[in-house]
Amino acid sequence: MTAKSQPKAATVKVGDAIAPFTSAPITRTTLALYAGASGDHNPMHIDIDFAKAAGESDVFAHGMLNMAYLSRALLGYAPQSAIRSFGVRFQSIVRVGEHLTCTGKVIELFEVHGERRAKLDLTATTSSGTMALKGEAVVALG
Amino acid sequence: MPIDRKKFLGYELPAHSMTVDAWRLRFFAKAIGETDPVYSDLAAAKAAGHPNIPLPPTMIFCLEQGRPNAYKLMDDMGVDISRILHGEQHFEYHKPVYAGDTLTFVTKITDIYDKKGGALEFFVRSTRVTNQTGALVAENRGVVVIRNLG
Numbered sequence: 001m002t003a004k005s006q007p008k009a010a011t012v013k014v015g016d017a018i019a020p021f022t023s024a025p026i027t028r029t030t031l032a033l034y035a036g037a038s039g040d041h042n043p044m045h046i047d048i049d050f051a052k053a054a055g056e057s058d059v060f061a062h063g064m065l066n067m068a069y070l071s072r073a074l075l076g077y078a079p080q081s082a083i084r085s086f087g088v089r090f091q092s093i094v095r096v097g098e099h100l101t102c103t104g105k106v107i108e109l110f111e112v113h114g115e116r117r118a119k120l121d122l123t124a125t126t127s128s129g130t131m132a133l134k135g136e137a138v139v140a141l142g
Numbered sequence: 143m144p145i146d147r148k149k150f151l152g153y154e155l156p157a158h159s160m161t162v163d164a165w166r167l168r169f170f171a172k173a174i175g176e177t178d179p180v181y182s183d184l185a186a187a188k189a190a191g192h193p194n195i196p197l198p199p200t201m202i203f204c205l206e207q208g209r210p211n212a213y214k215l216m217d218d219m220g221v222d223i224s225r226i227l228h229g230e231q232h233f234e235y236h237k238p239v240y241a242g243d244t245l246t247f248v249t250k251i252t253d254i255y256d257k258k259g260g261a262l263e264f265f266v267r268s269t270r271v272t273n274q275t276g277a278l279v280a281e282n283r284g285v286v287v288i289r290n291l292g
Contacts, residue, residue: 037174069174086200086235087230089230093227
């Protein structure tokens with residue numbers, strides 16, 4: 001469930017961990033639904049024949065699907081209205097059958113235009129132990 | 143074949159506009175397994191204080207890519223879509239976006255570079271997103287990686 005209120009500046013500390021979010025295993029249905037909903041119809045994610053012809057062993061997850069899962073961990077920590085920025089580097093491909101575990105921790109506290117903010121370090125790791133995403137977000141504190 | 147930097151560095155794609163559809167927000171929520179009804183149900187969104195269903199954080203990228211023929215840029219640049227990977231994606235959020243809003247996307251190619259002697263080529267697309275009142279709602283920055291054949 002997503003956070004209902006902003007984390008409080010008075011209580012947030014550097015090093016605080018956010019509640020992890022674990023996705024369901026990624027299936028071919030997941031990729032088909034995400035292709036439709038996102039509008040990204042690149043056949044590398046939905047057509048095994050195309051993926052094999054391109055030298056891949058199978059289709060793989062859209063990077064932005066993985067980022068959407070990471071956003072679920074972020075939204076568990078702070079409501080969307082408090083998110084000032086969110087970014088990732090895509091580190092590795094996520095395969096069908098894998099799931100992602102998304103974690104994060106507070107790495108910096110600062111103030112911009114009188115608003116107290118926290119910077120979070122975010123990570124999504126596959127069930128086979130590979131780091132799929134390395135990200136950062138800035139959230140406003142209450 | 144390397145991207146023609148002279149032609150594409152600073153290249154601005156034709157602006158496109160899109161209305162945020164509630165059905166598509168519901169479809170996206172289903173696709174990512176979102177369980178918070180705020181992202182799919184108008185009554186739940188209103189009960190949580192929103193004027194309509196909010197656009198979730200990463201979906202603004204999908205709408206950015208929602209121009210007619212999203213891969214035309216790749217075709218124009220001579221990039222084979224079976225060779226591309228999404229390298230990075232960053233968002234700065236300025237204002238909330240809800241179902242019913244109309245967003246306009248202006249995207250520019252702001253950097254092109256390569257690594258490993260050209261085996262990996264990168265381009266950066268930077269997008270300003272405004273709403274129907276002209277207010278800046280978000281800035282998106284994405285890095286695309288092209289795995290060139292050696």
